[in-house]
Amino acid sequence: MDLRTKYLGLDLRTPLVPSASPLSEDVGNLKHMEDAGAAAVVLQSLFEEQITNETYELEHHLAYGTESFAESLTYFPEPVEIVVGPDEYLDHVRKAKEALDIPVIASLNAKSPGSWTEFAKRIQEAGADALELNIYHIETGLDTLGSSVENDYVEIVRSVKSALDLPVAVKMSPFFSNLANIASRLDQAGADGLVLFNRFYQPDIDLKELDVVPRVMLSTPMAMRLPMRWVAILHGQVMADLAATSGIHKAQDVIKMVMSGANVTMLCSTLIKNGIDEIRLIEQGVLDWMEENEYESVAQMLGSLSQKNCPNPAAFERVQYMKALKTYEPQVAKGV
């Protein structure tokens, strides 16, 4: 059984790739992922803003109250060296590369076009095999046009690509007026892969504290429907490889995504919930299914149910909405 796939020009043993998550902050976990059969790993994102804020905050707190009172002119020793900027992250990339044989894909979220390129170059120098641009930005300005947001995306990809030799993937938001168009523009700007989709963590309301709080919720299998639709639509229409992420928990989910056209499937919530060894079970599940259904390779099934190749292309479009509703049977009606 041949599970090999290609993503961002990298030859991967299987389409199973753990995506960026807190698990990837620890090299021990990354090694564990490799041992469990991961074909590549995506490191957690380097958030430039977070680094900047941490630096500001640390500087503020270490200086706060100093030079005020004769007995305590400072409150902290001068550190031998403070690791500022992306050094800690770059070190992590280097360590991951040293520890692993599988490709290491770094992930970046920067603030300005200049810093995207600057950080990307340093990640390349640190030895990453590929870079995922995690363009995690929520535009809230009432006067900002959608086209301007799209242009920014394209510009980031163009500038990073022009500065880097590494393959570059773009982790996208699903919230565009015409997703196909922006995907195509990113493709033309040089993106080697598109990762569908970025799950923006939505804040919650704490009724006890009457406050808005960040609350991370792991994905449910239902979450895979949105990326699956768009993988299917884009497959064959863009040059870029496609990575599916969100809600991929079981072997069947992987198979569905690959059939829709995903070169790789990203695993996250299931690993956090069930442990890293879940990769092994999923791979076995894929193998079992392929054997049972007499598939020989991933390449064979890739995109076999994409919009282009499926029996009913309209099923991926809006017209199917009404049909879906009509076929919905509330569970209460069955007295469950």
Next chain:
Amino acid sequence: MENSKFRTIDGNEAVAYVAYRTNEVIAIYPITPSSPMGEWSDAWSVAERPNIWGTIPHVIEMQSEGGAAGAVHGALQAGSLTTTFTASQGLLLMVPNMYKIAGELTPTVFHVAARSLAAQGLSIFGDHSDVMATRSTGFAMLASNSVQEAMDFALIAQAATLESRVPFLHFFDGFRTSHEVSKIALLSDEQICAMLNHDQVIAHRQRGLSPDNPVLRGTAQNPDVYFQARETVNPFYEACPEITQKAMDKFAELTGRRYSLFEYHGAEDAERVIVVMGSGCESVHETVDYLQAQGEKIGVLKVRLYRPFDGRRFVEALPATVKSLAVLDRTKEPGGPGEPLYLDCLTALHESQAEGWGSLEKLPRIIGGRYGLSSKEFTPAMVKGIYDHLAGDALKNHFTIGINDDVSHTSIDYDDSFSTEPDSAVRALFYGLGADGTVGANKNSIKIIGENTDNYAQGYFVYDSKKSGAITVSHLRFGAEPIRSTYLVTAANFVACHQPVFLDRYDMLKFLNPGGTFLLNTQHSKDEIWQHLPVSTRETIIAKKLSFHVINATEVASSSGMGGRINTVMQVCFFAISGVLKKDQAIAAIKDSIRKTYGNKGEEIVNMNLRAVDNTLTNLHEVKIPTAAGEAGKVELRPPVSEQAPEFVRDVLGSIIAGRGDELPVSALPCDGTFPTGTAKWEKRNLTLEVPEWDPEVCIQCGKCAMVCPHGVIRIKAYDEEHLAGAPAQFKATDIRDKELQGMKYTIQTAPEDCTGCAICVDVCPARNKSVARLKAINMVPQPPLLEQERKNWDFFLSLPELDRSKINSGKIRQQQLQEPLFEFSGACAGCGETPYVKLVSQLFGDRSLVANATGCSSIYGGNLPTTPWAKNADGRGPAWSNSLFEDNAEFGLGFRLSVDKKKEQAEELLRLLASHVGDTLSQAILEAVQTDEADIFEQRARVAILKQKLSDHKAADPAMRQQIASLLSLADYLVKKSVWIMGGDGWAYDIGFGGLDHVMASGRNVNILVMDTEVYSNTGGQTSKATPLGAVAKFSVGGKAAPKKDLGLIAMTYGNVYVAKVAMGAKDEHTLKAFLEAEAYDGPSLIIAYSHCIAHGINMTTAMQNQKAAVDSGQWLLYRYHPERALVGENPMILDSRRPKVALEDYMYREGRFTMLRKSKPDVAKKLLKQAQAEVDERWRFYDYLAKQGSEDKNRQ
């Protein structure tokens, strides 16, 4: 200038620079002003900098100076080159070992930043009281007078001790030299090596104890030989001065800087000479140069080697022409025939005459005088006053200079207007706030000038006695000639006022020369500012023909991303208009310095500062000065305290507040260090632009805001509606929600001029506005528009009656917070984590408590002049407070208990004797009273009042009975239960005072010990204590503390009869309250360990109570109570009040800079220590859970 390498550093760094390079072991303990020497050494050791022999010295922080001296003694005995740094009380704790070290002829140098000793009051400032107290130890004593000399003499002392085998105490004046920043020639490693004789190093090593060549030292000797053995060392002391002079001569060959044991400077035919030691020499030297140029026959003799005192060299150093001599001591020896240096000089002169040696034909007239105690200014004007006095006929011996002694009339007069400062030098004064970075910027400016020009540079910084809203004054001098002015700038060419609020409090321009430059940070434009200046300021600007510049630095800093730190902006302004450097050169130098200073903190920080530089110049404007002051918008200087204040507060404390404390005569001050309490309320420091405002509609009346308020500015009262008559229109009141107090009115009021704006009250408020959730029941609002109204409201609030304490259920916070705080408006840091606990004690027990306070933050915010937050209630009762020392506080408090118990016992004995005269029923009621709650106390007070009345009315004929009645009258108040509190920080309880604490707990006596655990030495700037948690960065734990925190509570529990509680107000305030009540009620020793967040944690102080909660939620800080009385009734005394940890330890730790700093500096170490710390938390939880779940029978077996 000479062709040397120059550096701009302070005295502490200069000394540490040499001491570190010439030693192998360094054992220290932090104490102001010497702490930075140890901190530098530790930092260099961590950075793996080798000494001149290529090895990295071991630096260890000990539990006390006594411990440091012991470790030094041991390391010396074992043959290592060893040193220590200390001052003041710390040096006193080293005295026993100093005798041993000297008695064993052990080479070492102790470097001492000389400081006052605590007598009628503690002082952190400089004089020679401490070093003079060690003059009989056998240590040689070498005094350096300036930053350059401090570096040089550190080396000379090291060379001399190795050769002479006499240990050296090298001292320099605390703050004046230790903290003065000065441009000095740096000693090279080659020069240092050349000064030290390697054979003598080997000889020292070989004298060290070794089992390969065993010897015995430290014997016990008896009457037959001790005396003779003591005399064996004489030859070493006789040789020591010559050896020291030889070292000085060699030093001169190597560096060109020549010194002598007794160094005369002045006219060869001088008739009047001042003998002096330390930094004061520099002022005298400067004055001699000035007056000698005018033809005066005067001179100064600088004493460098004070012990061994070489009388012959001293006499020979004096000009033969001297007719009168003033010997100045910077210390006081009450009751002595004179101060030590005076006596030594007198002895030498007498011996020279009696024995016929020396060049003096006859004994000059000699007088001794005292100057400069506790860093009191010693100026050329005072020096001239002494010379003038020496020219007179009637000399006043044992005089004082620099004060007005109107009690013993010891002081001599001087003309304060006399100045020797040359016109060629630049002298600048900068008035800033601690938080605005003024001092840091000025230190930086000195370095820029020192490193970019041939000029000499000097910086000295004066700080406030308060930790919040503290004013700083920077005194800077630059010039082509070496600067000897060891006194404050009083004739400046440049004055900068970095905070506009100072304008109406201080006379900013008093020390600005005519034609000088005044720079003001203000929100007003160059066209508007004039009308916002006090009239007196306008008049001075016109009269002195000043040039006047303004900038809105706050705005420029803010728009550049710097927040409230205006340091860089004001620094640029200084260089732009002072002309010290060419503008472009200065700007380039500032930018270069920013890159160097902040380079290791990240690009963003560098860019932020560079932006501020660029934004400054376009916003700096010169003000066109009108020809007349004008009347419009008249603003006057505010009086320091209200006219309504009591006389002592107004006249004495008010003068100190206004910065005129130097002008107070001796008679104004109490003779025994006793001050009134309740004085902070008069200060009205008006520190904040935002104050909390109460919203009665949203308030649920929980009392939490008042409970956490570190400064006692949020008050709650419940009162009958009738008292609202005459309330100001804006005064807020609502119906009380508490059913037990139904029908009363309820008000939460803020003291608008005492609030520090920390906003911790807003953070803890649990009630949110139902329509606008960002608003709470208490919200920060701009203070200026509310000031007048809230002043009136506050005054009215104070006029409302306090609720009868016996009606308050003190077990419920919502009611307990109605108790009047008797600790208010302290000068602690804004948002302090300690003071809410102190205030709670004052509310619960303040009217019957005695407080023993260990030296540290709490003794500073509690007892640093001018005012004290400890207060009295309307009956005149309140906490009686005292601070003894750092190391003895538990014992000191136990002494209170012993005395209180004895007095109570005596009162009871007398009452029994006099029962028939005062009434058996009354005496029986008093003697059998159960005083467990407020109502009981109230009743007992009433009974005692009747007793006292009866005693006063009783006319006894029998003298013995009259004496008994008088005695009982003086003791009767002790029949009312007293509460003894022993308070301090973790440095005291875990480290220096632990032995005493342990003993006091073991005594079984009824004392309440409150440990405010900030997990570092907060007051001296964040040094590691044994309470510092694993993985935290603190001074002496640069690489993260590798050992876990000591479990003080567990140690206390092992006694079985000690009530122990660990509390964190921010995590569970009800638990804190319960623990305080139980601890006080327990008739035995109680220990409360209270989590106290601190500025030294690197946290947001506004949300610091959340850190307390996170510490508890993560299991880092366990809440529990161990109540011995439970064991008596068969219950498990251990109650674990924490729940199983629900968040990971890192979720707590990485909220705080002290932990994140390690993650940023040593990520791998941080990860390892985090893992260890988590394991430790898990294990501790299991252990405490196990203890709490044990059956009572198990406990009873303990």
